[in-house]
Amino acid sequence: MNWHAIRAIYGFEMARFWRTSMQSILAPVISTSLYFVVFGAAIGSRVSAVDGVPYGLFIVPGLMMLALLTQSISNASFGIYFPRFAGTIYEILSAPISPAEVVVGYVGAAASKSILIGLIILATSALFVPLHIEHPVWMVAFLLLTAITFSLFGFVIGLWADGFEKLQLVPLLIVTPLTFLGGSFYAIEMLPPFWRAVSLFNPVVYLISAFRWAFFGKADVSLGLSVAMTCLFLALCLGLVTYIFRTGYRLKS
Amino acid sequence: MQPIIEIENLSKTYASGLAALSEVSLTIRRGEIFALLGPNGAGKSTLINVVCGIVTPTSGQVRANGHDIRADYRAARKAIGLVPQELTTDAFETVWDTVSFTRGLFGLRKDPAHIERVLRDLSLWEKRDSRIMTLSGGMKRRVLIAKALSHEPQILFLDEPTAGVDVALRQDMWRLVRRLRDQGVTVILTTHYIEEAEEMADRVGVIRGGRIILVEEKAELMRKLGRKQLTLQLQAPLAALPETLSGFELELADGGQELVYTYDTQGERTGITGLLTALSAAGIRFSDLHTSQSSLEDIFVDLVKERA
Numbered sequence: 001m002n003w004h005a006i007r008a009i010y011g012f013e014m015a016r017f018w019r020t021s022m023q024s025i026l027a028p029v030i031s032t033s034l035y036f037v038v039f040g041a042a043i044g045s046r047v048s049a050v051d052g053v054p055y056g057l058f059i060v061p062g063l064m065m066l067a068l069l070t071q072s073i074s075n076a077s078f079g080i081y082f083p084r085f086a087g088t089i090y091e092i093l094s095a096p097i098s099p100a101e102v103v104v105g106y107v108g109a110a111a112s113k114s115i116l117i118g119l120i121i122l123a124t125s126a127l128f129v130p131l132h133i134e135h136p137v138w139m140v141a142f143l144l145l146t147a148i149t150f151s152l153f154g155f156v157i158g159l160w161a162d163g164f165e166k167l168q169l170v171p172l173l174i175v176t177p178l179t180f181l182g183g184s185f186y187a188i189e190m191l192p193p194f195w196r197a198v199s200l201f202n203p204v205v206y207l208i209s210a211f212r213w214a215f216f217g218k219a220d221v222s223l224g225l226s227v228a229m230t231c232l233f234l235a236l237c238l239g240l241v242t243y244i245f246r247t248g249y250r251l252k253s
Numbered sequence: 254m255q256p257i258i259e260i261e262n263l264s265k266t267y268a269s270g271l272a273a274l275s276e277v278s279l280t281i282r283r284g285e286i287f288a289l290l291g292p293n294g295a296g297k298s299t300l301i302n303v304v305c306g307i308v309t310p311t312s313g314q315v316r317a318n319g320h321d322i323r324a325d326y327r328a329a330r331k332a333i334g335l336v337p338q339e340l341t342t343d344a345f346e347t348v349w350d351t352v353s354f355t356r357g358l359f360g361l362r363k364d365p366a367h368i369e370r371v372l373r374d375l376s377l378w379e380k381r382d383s384r385i386m387t388l389s390g391g392m393k394r395r396v397l398i399a400k401a402l403s404h405e406p407q408i409l410f411l412d413e414p415t416a417g418v419d420v421a422l423r424q425d426m427w428r429l430v431r432r433l434r435d436q437g438v439t440v441i442l443t444t445h446y447i448e449e450a451e452e453m454a455d456r457v458g459v460i461r462g463g464r465i466i467l468v469e470e471k472a473e474l475m476r477k478l479g480r481k482q483l484t485l486q487l488q489a490p491l492a493a494l495p496e497t498l499s500g501f502e503l504e505l506a507d508g509g510q511e512l513v514y515t516y517d518t519q520g521e522r523t524g525i526t527g528l529l530t531a532l533s534a535a536g537i538r539f540s541d542l543h544t545s546q547s548s549l550e551d552i553f554v555d556l557v558k559e560r561a
Contacts, residue, residue: 002327005359086342086343087339094335253267
C-alpha cells in the first residue's frame with residue numbers, strides 16, 4: 001500500500017478546501033441560515049409539526065443531506081476532472097499507485113470535505129432550533145456512508161465528463177431535483193398515494209429517511225431498506241470505478 | 254551490465270486505428286544520455302508514455318530497471334521521472350507544494366533537504382512560495398523538471414525539454430542533464446533541436462512511422478554517415494564544369510563562384526590531391542578554400558528522407 005501517495009492526494013485536495021475556505025465554509029453557513037429564515041421562520045411557523053417534530057427541526061436532516069450529496073459529488077468530480085482537464089493527470093498515471101489508492105485519496109478527501117460542511121450546517125442549525133439527536137452513532141454512520149457513496153459517484157462523474165458542462169449536468173439536472181423531491185423538506189407520507197409510490201423509486205428518499213430516523217427515531221421507509229439501498233448504490237459506484245480503472249476509460253489510451 | 258530499459262517488440266495501435274508503434278525493440282544503457290529523434294507523429298511521445306505507464310501497449314514487453322512495467326509497475330515506475338512535453342502544471346499551488354506532492358505520489362516520505370537541493374539546482378529556490386500560475390513558461394518548465402526529480406529517479410525522460418525556452422535556460426538545462434548523468438541518472442530525451450542531441454547525447458535513436466530505424470553511438474553515427482565538403486572560391490566564375498573534372502563529385506555553387514567537392518571521410522583516399530592536380534591542369538584557379546562536416550541535423554534529415 002502506497003500510504004504516502006494516498007496522503008499526498010488527500011492533503012493536496014484538502015489544501016484546496018482550506019484555500020477556498022470563504023467559499024467552502026461561509027457559503028453553506030449563509031445558505032443554511034437562509035433556509036431557516038425562509039422555511040423555518042416564514043413558512044415553518046404556518047406548518048404544523050410533522051410526526052410530532054417541529055417543522056424547523058424536521059428539515060435539519062434534509063438540509064444536511066442536501067449539502068452532503070451536492071458537496072460530495074461536486075468535490076469528488078472536480079477533484080479528478082481538473083487534473084484530466086489540465087493534463088496533470090499524467091502524474092497520477094505514471095506514479096506507483098494502484099487504482100484503489102487513487103480512489104481512497106480523492107474520494108476520502110471529497111467525503112471529508114462534505115462531512116465537514118455537513119457538520120457546519122448542523123452547528124448552524126443549532127443556532128436556530130433546539131437540536132436533539134436520537135441515535136448519534138447511526139447519524140455519524142449514515143453521514144459517513146452517504147458522503148463516501150456520493151463522493152464515489154462524483155468521482156465516476158469526474159472520470160466520465162469530457163467538459164465542464166457535463167461535470168455540472170448530473171449534479172444540477174439529476175441529483176439536486178432528486179434531493180429536493182426525496183423528502184428534504186417534507187415527509188413522504190405527506191404526498192398523495194401516487195406520488196408517494198413514485199417517490200420510492202428515488203434513491204435519495206432512502207438516504208434522507210434513514211438520516212431522519214437517526215435524528216428523530218422516525219422514518220418514511222424501513223431502516224433496513226434504507227441501509228440496503230445505500231449499500232447497493234455504494235456497490236454500484238465501486239463497480240463503475242473498478243471498471244473505469246480496469247479498462248482505462250477516459251484515463252488511458 | 255543489465256540495460257536500464259529493455260523494450261521488446263512493442264506495438265501500440267490506438268482505438269482510432271493509428272499504429273503509433275510497430276514492433277519497437279530498444280535497449281537503453283544504464284547511465285547514458287540517449288536522444289530519441291524523429292519527425293512529428295513518429296511515435297516518440299507514445300513510446301515514452303508507454304514506458305511511464307500513461308499509455309497501455311497493444312503488445313510487447315517493457316522492463317524498467319529490471320521490472321516489468323505492467324506486472325511489477327510499482328517498482329518500475331519508482332525508478333522513472335517524466336518531464337512531459339506540454340507545460341501541464343497546477344495553477345494555484347506553490348512551487349514547494351507541487352514538488353513535494355510529486356515526491357509523495359512516488360511513495361517517499363517528506364524530505365525538505367532534497368526538495369531544497371532540487372529547487373536550488375533549478376534556480377527555483379527564490380520562487381518556492383510562488384503560485385505556479387504566476388511563473389513564466391521557462392520557470393514552469395523548471396518546475397516540471399523539479400517534480401520529475403523530486404523522487405530521485407534513476408531514469409529521467411525529458412520529452413522535448415527545451416521547446417519554447419530561451420537560450421540561457423536551454424544551456425542551464427543541458428548543464429543539469431550532464432550533472433544528472435554524472436550522478437548516474439540515465440537520461441532519455443526527445444527533441445526537435447538536433448543540436449541538443451549533438452551537444453549532449455551518448456547515443457542516438459531515430460524513430461519514424463512508429464519504427465526505430467537506427468540506433469547508434471552519436472560519434473560513430475557522425476563518423477559513419479557524416480560527409481565532408483571542400484569548398485573552393487574560384488578566381489573566375491565557371492559556367493559549367495570542364496569534362497576533365499567529370500570523375501569528381503563536384504558541384505558549382507554561388508553562380509559559378511564556388512566549387513563544392515563532397516568526399517567520404519571513411520574512404521582510403523579523399524581524392525583531394527587528384528582534384529587539385531586536375532584543377533591546375535584545367536587552368537582553374539582559386540582564391541580561398543575551406544572544409545565543412547555535416548551536422549547531426551544533416552544526417553537526420555538524410556535518414557528520414559531516405560526511409561520516407
